Amino acid sequence: MAKKTTQAKAARGKARQAQTTEYGEPRTTVYRFSFGPWNIHEGADPFGPPVRDPISFSRKLPLYKELGFEGVQFHDDDAVPDINSRSPQQVLRQAQAVRKMLDDAGLVAEFVAPRLWEDPRTIDGGFTNNDPDNRQYAIDRALQTIDIAAELGTNKVVVWLAREGTYIRESKNARQAHEWLLEAINRMLAHNPNVHILIEPKPNEPMDSAYIPTIGHAISLAYLSDDPTRVGGLIETAHAKLAGLDPSDEMAFALFHKKLWSVHLNDQNGLKFDEDKTFGAANLREAFNQVRVLEEAGYGQNGEMVGLDVKAMRTQKEENRLAHLANSKRIFEIMVEKVRTFDRRAEAEMIADRDYEALERLVIEHLLGTL
Ligand code: XUL
Ligand code: MN
Numbered sequence: 001m002a003k004k005t006t007q008a009k010a011a012r013g014k015a016r017q018a019q020t021t022e023y024g025e026p027r028t029t030v031y032r033f034s035f036g037p038w039n040i041h042e043g044a045d046p047f048g049p050p051v052r053d054p055i056s057f058s059r060k061l062p063l064y065k066e067l068g069f070e071g072v073q074f075h076d077d078d079a080v081p082d083i084n085s086r087s088p089q090q091v092l093r094q095a096q097a098v099r100k101m102l103d104d105a106g107l108v109a110e111f112v113a114p115r116l117w118e119d120p121r122t123i124d125g126g127f128t129n130n131d132p133d134n135r136q137y138a139i140d141r142a143l144q145t146i147d148i149a150a151e152l153g154t155n156k157v158v159v160w161l162a163r164e165g166t167y168i169r170e171s172k173n174a175r176q177a178h179e180w181l182l183e184a185i186n187r188m189l190a191h192n193p194n195v196h197i198l199i200e201p202k203p204n205e206p207m208d209s210a211y212i213p214t215i216g217h218a219i220s221l222a223y224l225s226d227d228p229t230r231v232g233g234l235i236e237t238a239h240a241k242l243a244g245l246d247p248s249d250e251m252a253f254a255l256f257h258k259k260l261w262s263v264h265l266n267d268q269n270g271l272k273f274d275e276d277k278t279f280g281a282a283n284l285r286e287a288f289n290q291v292r293v294l295e296e297a298g299y300g301q302n303g304e305m306v307g308l309d310v311k312a313m314r315t316q317k318e319e320n321r322l323a324h325l326a327n328s329k330r331i332f333e334i335m336v337e338k339v340r341t342f343d344r345r346a347e348a349e350m351i352a353d354r355d356y357e358a359l360e361r362l363v364i365e366h367l368l369g370t371l
Helices: 001-020 057-069 087-103 133-154 174-191 215-224 237-242 247-256 284-294 323-340 346-352 355-369
Strands: 033-035 072-073 106-113 156-160 198-199 231-236 258-263
Touching: 033 323, 057 323, 087 106, 087 133, 106 133, 106 174, 133 156, 133 174, 156 258, 174 215, 198 215, 198 258, 215 231, 215 247, 231 237, 231 247, 237 247, 237 258, 237 323, 247 258, 247 284, 247 323, 284 323, 284 355, 346 355
Parallel strands: 033 072, 072 106, 106 156, 156 198, 198 231, 231 258
Antiparallel strands: none
């Protein structure tokens, strides 16, 4: 009887602990998930053609709800194909049509990102192109993206600075290039008083050396901008790992600045091409720590979404070609549970005692489910 009572007490304690943060506040975040239509991918890579059938945008939309997602991430031309051959009015009309499709499907746009890396005018970069006409093209396209985002019902514009950098360092003046990047951000801020700019850092690929390789670079630009309250970041797991950094520390840094407004969760198996693997597939402990910093900071409670940027492997056949999305979401949810049930009291004792070997084992056994 006494044993039962102790067990019940322990269970109640554990449940209470699971429902509160380390500071005793209730954990209430109900996470909402998003991905981009490019995450349903045909499998083409630089060395070979597609291996799976294409799925049109309108056929992708119903899949979101089926998979348990509610947010759609867009590039400008995901929403408005052939964007360069349309008049500004046609672009907006098409964006309005997409908004209707989203509404009908019960979905929302999370963000729109200008695709500044495919047009011939962006070969040598967008905002940092050495040719002023090409720089102007990049700015015009970014401003148009803001208009598209407004039509789609979001004020978030993501800027992945794909070709802002060099293959040959002497080809650009890096100091000047940062000036131009800041100018572009200020132009975007001035274009619409509601727009929020999320810089998505990445250290390389396609460039050998990219400008703004980490969130620290992005946030320093934000503070220099005309409205630092409207410039923040999106952190992608794989990009942080390509920079040799711990993604959860990158996220924590942005959260500390209240500037983590979206994430691209995925995984990356070391310093290779940008793999966009299923979240947690390469390193479960890093996945745990990313979810831990997000959860502890209340990420998601101000409308932020849990965004994925994951690709099915090229070797995945047609069947289950969406499993990487469902699996990433499932692994995130398991990690939320792991974070909420982590034994904080034991952790605190081990830290106080500086018994870090014990802490190491606690984390690993907790993740393995062997405690
Ligand atoms: C590229 C990448 C992009 C951005 C959106 O590595 O991650 O898909 O997320 O432009
Ligand atoms: Mn990304």
